[in-house]
Amino acid sequence: MAGNGNENADGDFSFSAAAARDALPRITTEKGAKSADVCHDDTAPRVNFQTIDELHSLQKKRSAPTTPLKEGGGVVMGTSGPTTPSSGETMLQSVSASLASLTRETGPKLIRGDPTSAAKVAHVPHTPTSVPAADVSDSGLKFTHILHNLSPAELYEQAIKYEKGSFVTSTGALATLSGAKTGRSPKDKRVVKDETTASELWWGKGSPNIEMDEQTFLVNRERAVDYLNSLDKVFVNDQYLNWDPENRIKVRIVSARAYHSLFMHNMCIRPTPEELENFGTPDFTIYNAGKFPCNRYTHYMTSSTSVDINLERREMVILGTQYAGEMKKGLFGVMHYLMPKRKILSLHSGCNMGKEGDVALFFGLSGTGKTTLSTDHNRYLIGDDEHCWSDAGVSNIEGGCYAKCIDLSREKEPDIWNAIKFGTVLENVVFDEHTREVDYNDKSVTENTRAAYPIEYIPNSKIPCVGPHPKNVILLACDAFGVLPPISKLDLAQTMYHFISGYTALVAGTEEGVKEPRATFSACFGAAFIMLHPTKYAAMLAEKMQAQGATGWLVNTGWSGGSYGAGSRIKLAYTRKIIDAIHSGSLLNATYHKTEIFGLEIPNEVEGVPSEILEPMNAWEDKEAYKDTLLKLAGLFRNNFETFTSHKIGDDGKLTEEILAAGPNF
Numbered sequence: 248m249a250g251n252g253n254e255n256a257d258g259d260f261s262f263s264a265a266a267a268r269d270a271l272p273r274i275t276t277e278k279g280a281k282s283a284d285v286c287h288d289d290t291a292p293r294v295n296f297q298t299i300d301e302l303h304s305l306q307k308k309r310s311a312p313t314t315p316l317k318e319g320g321g322v323v324m325g326t327s328g329p330t331t332p333s334s335g336e337t338m339l340q341s342v343s344a345s346l347a348s349l350t351r352e353t354g355p356k357l358i359r360g361d362p363t364s365a366a367k368v369a370h371v372p373h374t375p376t377s378v379p380a381a382d383v384s385d386s387g388l389k390f391t392h393i394l395h396n397l398s399p400a401e402l403y404e405q406a407i408k409y410e411k412g413s414f415v416t417s418t419g420a421l422a423t424l425s426g427a428k429t430g431r432s433p434k435d436k437r438v439v440k441d442e443t444t445a446s447e448l449w450w451g452k453g454s455p456n457i458e459m460d461e462q463t464f465l466v467n468r469e470r471a472v473d474y475l476n477s478l479d480k481v482f483v484n485d486q487y488l489n490w491d492p493e494n495r496i497k498v499r500i501v502s503a504r505a506y507h508s509l510f511m512h513n514m515c516i517r518p519t520p521e522e523l524e525n526f527g528t529p530d531f532t533i534y535n536a537g538k539f540p541c542n543r544y545t546h547y548m549t550s551s552t553s554v555d556i557n558l559e560r561r562e563m564v565i566l567g568t569q570y571a572g573e574m575k576k577g578l579f580g581v582m583h584y585l586m587p588k589r590k591i592l593s594l595h596s597g598c599n600m601g602k603e604g605d606v607a608l609f610f611g612l613s614g615t616g617k618t619t620l621s622t623d624h625n626r627y628l629i630g631d632d633e634h635c636w637s638d639a640g641v642s643n644i645e646g647g648c649y650a651k652c653i654d655l656s657r658e659k660e661p662d663i664w665n666a667i668k669f670g671t672v673l674e675n676v677v678f679d680e681h682t683r684e685v686d687y688n689d690k691s692v693t694e695n696t697r698a699a700y701p702i703e704y705i706p707n708s709k710i711p712c713v714g715p716h717p718k719n720v721i722l723l724a725c726d727a728f729g730v731l732p733p734i735s736k737l738d739l740a741q742t743m744y745h746f747i748s749g750y751t752a753l754v755a756g757t758e759e760g761v762k763e764p765r766a767t768f769s770a771c772f773g774a775a776f777i778m779l780h781p782t783k784y785a786a787m788l789a790e791k792m793q794a795q796g797a798t799g800w801l802v803n804t805g806w807s808g809g810s811y812g813a814g815s816r817i818k819l820a821y822t823r824k825i826i827d828a829i830h831s832g833s834l835l836n837a838t839y840h841k842t843e844i845f846g847l848e849i850p851n852e853v854e855g856v857p858s859e860i861l862e863p864m865n866a867w868e869d870k871e872a873y874k875d876t877l878l879k880l881a882g883l884f885r886n887n888f889e890t891f892t893s894h895k896i897g898d899d900g901k902l903t904e905e906i907l908a909a910g911p912n913f
């Protein structure tokens with residue numbers, strides 16, 4: 248116990264024995280104490296530092312350099328480069344070219360690294376520009392720091408230091424805010440219509456592609472580039488899309504926020520250090536200037552948000568929204584253009600594989616269960632949202648998952664719950680200010696709370712994320728009307744009919760302005776992302792399913808026993824049992840009966856699921872209300888399909904006829 252007096256005779260100090268009761272004790276230093284005896288030993292063997300700065304410099308070890316830094320700590324990208332550029336300089340040259348203003352012809356001067364650690368960088372000689380002084384704007388005189396493929400830990404530090412609303416949660420995830428926009432803005436998406444895309448893409452009624460001209464794209468591009476170059480630092484991610492090595496696409500994402508950089512780090516495929524070293528020129532570049540609005544006086548702009556795709560230039564510009572999902576879904580749109588050109592079908596679906604190598608696809612719109620149901624502890628996860636189906640089988644486009652977290656529970660979704668740890672981006676969640684425990688039920692910021700994590704955070708993920716041809720094609724619909732059966736087996740024509748229809752109730756959240764579930768039809772279960780006419784994708788799907796003998800299923804993950812408001816959502820545990828029965832093959836051999844109007848085959852029994860809910864009418868108390876609602880939905884299906892009746896699906900006139908006949912009959 249520490250005393251008040253000089254009880255430690257060998258110590259280097261003692262309280263004055265004469266310390267007055269009310270005064271602070273005086274400290275006197277004892278003379279002649281032997282250094283070997285003191286407990287606070289300042290004369291211990293010397294360590295390798297003399298100053299605090301030297302101590303700090305010992306803490307960080309140089310990582311195996313993908314890009315060796317030059318003497319002085321920085322690499323400068325001037326206009327006349329060194330004779331033999333290092334790979335770091337090559338990267339900076341490439342990024343400078345990406346960020347070049349199209350009107351001023353030169354790229355910005357770039358420095359690698361964080362501006363706050365740039366004291367040394369100031370020493371690096373700066374080669375004068377060859378552009379006449381009169382042409383140099385202030386922005387041409389400054390340096391921009393490039394934070395290239397930072398690690399999650401570095402991005403955490405950047406976010407926490409510089410981005411308000413960034414916090415570490417109790418499980419180590421990075422909580423962040425996406426700003427005013429907490430969902431995608433499909434009405435603000437624009438695609439450049441030029442000679443090629445005018446004939447190739449799907450335009451007009453029902454199409455997600457709202458046109459803009461090349462000139463307007465360049466105006467927005469310049470706006471984004473100037474904004475990014477005005478910053479002290481920008482983040483650059485060089486990554487890949489598509490696990491199929493023969494059809495891999497190199498993407499570069501230039502952004503202003505650590506949040507965006509970490510999100511894409513998680514969502515795209517992460518290159519190895521060697522791959523990054525030899526990355527070269529990207530195939531596609533995103534300029535994310537989402538903090539900065541577009542100019543509403545610009546032609547084609549109807550709000551201050553604009554998400555613009557130029558396929559010819561292989562570029563995408565984001566202005567006026569910081570919702571990170573725009574980047575991943577924007578790139579998905581690009582894949583929906585590039586892949587079919589190579590006879591590869593792009594799919595808005597989750598995908599997993601059983602121990603026997605049986606692959607299942609889960610198509611569905613946002614909130615219908617792709618992520619939840621493809622993340623299955625008994626199966627290998629190939630991916631939760633975006634895939635390709637080629638002659639070789641399936642491949643995930645992405646390197647991560649983007650799960651909805653509203654009402655997330657450890658019991659119902661353990662694998663997703665456990666994936667929310669260090670490295671994971673948690674968007675727009677609410678947490679306890681002290682414990683930093685997340686309240687997943689809290690919708691104060693948005694209903695569309697999300698977690699973005701690398702796919703290997705799911706313990707049974709299949710790396711590399713590829714698999715053989717699918718055996719089961721599961722169409723998920725979250726039916727807010729509560730009239731579709733929880734499970735029905737489809738023939739090929741029915742599968743195509745429902746694939747082209749893409750029915751669901753759009754659950755609140757993922758798109759701006761949707762507060763209540765509302766019936767919606769979205770062709771190919773992803774009309775917001777497709778580029779070509781839906782029947783092109785449908786024809787490819789039909790051909791592949793036929794060739795592989797895959798079975799189609801329609802699973803209602805929505806309401807039962809009444810519409811939204813009256814009935815209740817089908818229990819996730821029951822849906823999982825239904826999915827298990829599809830995977831195991833037991834449902835293929837079940838006995839079925841056909842429903843009226845939609846002509847769907849309903850199994851009489853599914854193990855673990857109460858039989859009363861399998862036939863929707865049984866679950867409704869008011870049978871008349873059920874019939875009216877069923878007819879209403881059938882009418883909506885018929886109206887929606889009218890735009891497709893004049894299109895042929897594939898070369899097969901017979902299949903087209905069958906598909907037209909596969910809709911509701913009333």
Ligand SMILES: Nc1ncnc2c1ncn2[C@@H]1O[C@H](COP(=O)(O)OP(=O)(O)O)[C@@H](O)[C@H]1O
Nearest residue numbers: 613614615616617618619651804817818819822
């Ligand atoms: N019966 C059910 N089947 C699937 N998901 C359900 C069910 N009931 C509730 N849910 C919830 O619905 C949401 C489905 O979202 P998610 O799997 O992220 O959809 P998607 O990936 O298709 O956008 C999850 O929050 C899940 O917990």
Ligand SMILES: C=C(OP(=O)(O)O)C(=O)O
Nearest residue numbers: 431572576612613614757
């Ligand atoms: C991120 C999205 O994907 P999903 O809701 O399908 O997971 C989205 O549609 O914006």
Ligand SMILES: [Ca+2]
Nearest residue numbers: 611612613614
């Ligand atoms: Ca979606």
Ligand SMILES: [Mn+2]
Nearest residue numbers: 617618632649
């Ligand atoms: Mn999802």
